Amino acid sequence: MTSFLLRNARLADLDGSGTPDGPVDVRVTDGVVAEVAPGLAAEGVPEVDAEGRWLMPGLWDQHVHLTQWSLSSARLDLAGVRSADQAIAAVRERLEARPDQSIVGWGHRPTDWPVDPVVSMLDELESDQPIVLIAGDGHHAWLNSVALMTLAIPLREGMVAEGEWFAAYPRLMAVLGDDGTGPEALLLTQQEAATLGVVGITDLEFSVGPDEWSTRWEAGGGLLRVRAATYADGLDSVIERGLRTGDVLPGCDDRARMGPLKIISDGSLNTRTAWCCEPYSGPSPLGFPHGQPNQTPEELRDLLRRATEHGLDVAVHAIGDRAVGEALDAIADTGARGSIEHAQLVHREDVRRMADLGVVASVQPAHLIDDRDVSDRLWPGRGERSFAFRWMLDEGVRLAMGSDAPVARLDPWLAVMAAVHRTIDGREPWYADQAITLREALAASTDGWGTVAAGHPGDLALLDADPLGDWSQRREPPVVAATWVDGRLVHG
Numbered sequence: 001m002t003s004f005l006l007r008n009a010r011l012a013d014l015d016g017s018g019t020p021d022g023p024v025d026v027r028v029t030d031g032v033v034a035e036v037a038p039g040l041a042a043e044g045v046p047e048v049d050a051e052g053r054w055l056m057p058g059l060w061d062q063h064v065h066l067t068q069w070s071l072s073s074a075r076l077d078l079a080g081v082r083s084a085d086q087a088i089a090a091v092r093e094r095l096e097a098r099p100d101q102s103i104v105g106w107g108h109r110p111t112d113w114p115v116d117p118v119v120s121m122l123d124e125l126e127s128d129q130p131i132v133l134i135a136g137d138g139h140h141a142w143l144n145s146v147a148l149m150t151l152a153i154p155l156r157e158g159m160v161a162e163g164e165w166f167a168a169y170p171r172l173m174a175v176l177g178d179d180g181t182g183p184e185a186l187l188l189t190q191q192e193a194a195t196l197g198v199v200g201i202t203d204l205e206f207s208v209g210p211d212e213w214s215t216r217w218e219a220g221g222g223l224l225r226v227r228a229a230t231y232a233d234g235l236d237s238v239i240e241r242g243l244r245t246g247d248v249l250p251g252c253d254d255r256a257r258m259g260p261l262k263i264i265s266d267g268s269l270n271t272r273t274a275w276c277c278e279p280y281s282g283p284s285p286l287g288f289p290h291g292q293p294n295q296t297p298e299e300l301r302d303l304l305r306r307a308t309e310h311g312l313d314v315a316v317h318a319i320g321d322r323a324v325g326e327a328l329d330a331i332a333d334t335g336a337r338g339s340i341e342h343a344q345l346v347h348r349e350d351v352r353r354m355a356d357l358g359v360v361a362s363v364q365p366a367h368l369i370d371d372r373d374v375s376d377r378l379w380p381g382r383g384e385r386s387f388a389f390r391w392m393l394d395e396g397v398r399l400a401m402g403s404d405a406p407v408a409r410l411d412p413w414l415a416v417m418a419a420v421h422r423t424i425d426g427r428e429p430w431y432a433d434q435a436i437t438l439r440e441a442l443a444a445s446t447d448g449w450g451t452v453a454a455g456h457p458g459d460l461a462l463l464d465a466d467p468l469g470d471w472s473q474r475r476e477p478p479v480v481a482a483t484w485v486d487g488r489l490v491h492g
């Protein structure tokens, strides 16, 4: 169903320019918003009653490593579990969410648990799916009877350990199938994102290029809009086939398109490899007190030039202030178009240059929650120009928010909260001067689309509460009742 009429929706005022007082009807025709007005006629297309819920453009995550995210979210994380009861509760929750999927859990350490885990505890969940919980040291596993039988291991009440377990482990993926990276698991990962109102991602997965996405799409693994990046090692093949940024990928429909050339120009804060103007504080175990670039200026310009000549945008990873400055120099010299990824530490002059050059700041606000302490330690006195979203908007830079999943959760609402409050965990805000408003943060999460209007793509999220309401104070994002991509219902 790519054409439908949505009745009684309230428009979320993302533009801040005012919206109609009452609910309106929204006509989507062939995947595009065709009309927005009260009292539209159905004209033979299906009708959906929004019952006064709020409608906004669907959310985008502009920096995802989808395979890694899928892999880490497919395995049930039991590292924090402290008893058999807690493990059983986590398994039960997963079974409720994905009743038709086998479970591979990982990371529990039962040595000090008050009660030893046994097979019958898992059997009491009465699932017909294999459940395999691998201990944190990898030397033993706790299985239900279904899993024991599936893996041809004799039935028992205790653990499968050491030699017997090592022999069984290689059979695990063969027997259970998908390890979280096949089309089916990737589809599930996208479906979960859709429950949050996500309609599109930029996939910057390493060694997964446009070809891989074509294969997945043909295998039924497509759901959201995807922009598939290539790295330098795939650039020749992309150029050979004449794929330009924005082109529909071979074998896909128009949801899956060629993304940018991703270039990792420096390192990261935590490994002290992000390239900075001033040295890191403390020792420099790697021998680079300022961090370091990954390319010479000539190599960087060569990549930017080739991409630009062949119609490809660039996405230049630059975390340190020196790397950001150098990337902007190279972009200015080559006329490249695209984004700087992260831009975690910046000088105000460089923010101004980003605006002048039309470079998008592709930022991950949730990282500021994880990085604030390390940043205060390694980059003392530089916090006020870290995650400098206020400067960016004030200078007229286009902000595009993302998660860098699996580094942070693929969850735009989390990114929005972090950008608005500069904290999510009850600690005091970190450099609150760089906070942006809820409306600004949401607008940076919709791929540039504002208040829903005629001509917009049929990429929509219908919410139980106003996204511009007070949910972020309470840290309770609105429930997403329905999500459409290209006019197709993908959630709800």
Ligand SMILES: [Zn+2]
Pocket: 063, 064, 065, 204, 404
């Ligand atoms: Zn990344």
